[in-house]
Amino acid sequence: MPSQLPAVRKKILIASTNADLAGAPIHVLTLVTALQTSFDFFVVLGEDGPVRQALLAKGVPSTVLPTLRSNINPIRDFRCLMAFLRIVRSERPDLLHAHSSKAGMIARMAGYLQRLPCLYTVHGWGFGEGRTALQSTLVYWVERAFSHIAGTAYLFVSNADQQVGIERLKIRPDRCLTVHNGMPDHGCRAKVESSTTVIMAARASHQKDHDLLLKSFEECRMPFRLVLVGEGTDSPEFHARVLAGAPTKHAQVDCLGLSDQVPQLLAQAGIFVLCSRYEGLPLSIIEAMCAGLPIIATDVGGVRELVEDGVNGFLVPAGNQPALSNCLDRLQSDTVLRVRMGQASRERYLSSFGDKQMAMAVAQRYRAMLGTV
Template identity: 35%
Template sequence: MGERDPAADRPRRVAFVVTRSDSVGGVQVCIHGLAVGLRAAGHEVEVFAGGDGPFAELCERDGVRVTRLRHMLREIDPLRDPRGLAELHRELQRFRPELISSHSTKAGWFARAVARQLGVANVYTAHGWAFGWQRGAKATIARGMEIVTAPLADCIITVSEHDRRKALDAGVGRPLQVLTVHNAVTELEPASAFRADPGKQPARIVSVARLEAPKEPLLLLDALGDLAERSPALDWELELIGDGPLRPAIEARLAQARGWGNRVHLLGTRDDVPQRLAQAQLFVLCSRHEGFPISNLEAMRAGLPVISSEVGGVDEAIDRGVNGELVPPGDRRAWTRVLGELLADPAARTRMGSAGRTAFETRFNFELHLRRTWSVYHQALERHLDRLG
């Protein structure tokens, strides 16, 4: 993937469109970083997000303008979706962008249609494909919508090679149109203040994830419960950072735990995640499907080893036995075994954490991501002009 310095090009008006503003997940972290980075490089940026919430507040705190879309909903709604499409058209027409960058499924469908109506270059970033994890009619509809709307995009970014292959195999996009730009995270300053000591005992495990599907916090608890029964002398604690509809079920499971429930701490949504990671010794992500999760990269930035479900493009960042371990999705016994091995081996945690930090510095830091993304944006602008020409 090529690189291009956004500060070297003339200022452009760039619109970012996303379905949800009520949470700050991987999609929102990506948009926030790009918006702040392009604004710092001299470009005019505005974010158009469905609803209100912490993401809109985060962007505005860092000087990025936000338009809140009242009718942009996550789920398909035949009654409100026409209003959502009209609202997005109206607001983008007001802003008069030269490039529209859309993220998340629903926003991607709407933004590509509006971009073609307005005659504006556009890039769609797929943070995973809905047709890859949904079943039945929903999967068929999602795949069909992606096939239909793909030609409306000048470029399509996938966050992993896994997702690029999945798109092309499904008939979504063309090989030269679909490009991979791996997710990345920003370095924190001073870096030493946010570095973990993974070899420290007893080990603190941290998971940062919204408590809802496709994440599987209950499977993680089951595996740790098995480990507590099998190896009662092994000392550990778990911090679950994030909130969501699975919280009551987690609380009920902990109430039933025999002798280990008090080792698990539900911290809810936090604004000090880097500090919590710096106090941890091991990071885990238990999930049924992912694109290219930013939470794993944040752990690597902190110098933590990562145990993650082997889904999506996770293995493009986590190298088994080098900077972490990969577990087959849904495999409770494998989770118990791998957790036990790393919790009992501080030297391995230290070695893997160091390798993860090196991978972050050389492959997944945000400055590289910004230049690579801007290179794709520049290609989209050129292709759009060629199409008009």
């Protein structure tokens, strides 16, 4: 019998708007790292940054296309599309996989023009909170128009985002699949029974609503230390917000700025908080669950797919300071509850939110679209 030729590895071209240490770029890095032995990858990013450098260190080729980061602009977007098409024709991928709104728009057009299958991972819709009414309306109608492009399938990091896509954008359910975010085990475990420190890992932005946390901290009855880590949390402007939000307790607030030691900081804490105004499926909560921390979070986006209220933490309404203060005081005063919820977080992470679960589900979607199942 003639010997069989070895199977040709399929090539995936990934496009991501950013390359910083935010949710979508970290998702890309985690995915490529987990599937590097099964597929060939080429990554197009809108900027250089730590994620691109990490990919290069792993031997994953990439290039920077700066116009992939700009706001919607017909002339600039046409130039971006032409440049992206040149990359696609040069790299000759079998499938395109886009992350975030701008990259998703360009990759879907390129896939249609090149007759290539395109997978678009939605990390939260770009027409929600955090934009002006004009921006939201424009992005909504662009997404509505693009939802009809043939050859595109959708991945969602949360069921909440999938529901929005089906109900508001009328995307056919058979083109949709939710694959929750996943992260590798960082190996750091919190000593929840002995620590009362509360930590929030989030950049300083309107979305993350640090002012709510500071006011809640000021009103808490139980004493504890508050650690704030993330880009911008060490700036003079942010320190002024701390003084305004917690005038009598500001000395108990540590503002650490951007850090590559977040897992180690989580291990020193007893409670994790995220009080965002809006979210997709935040990696910061998954990282805290990995450490075995109880979670207090606002009930927005896909957060309730991570936090089961009363089981591995508490959900509170966005903007509700009394509810957040009450939950903080309750966990601070009940060590047994804190430990039980922390253990539930760790178990939930292991069962559903590791990098391998996510990568296997995405790989299965790749193979289905490539016809190699």
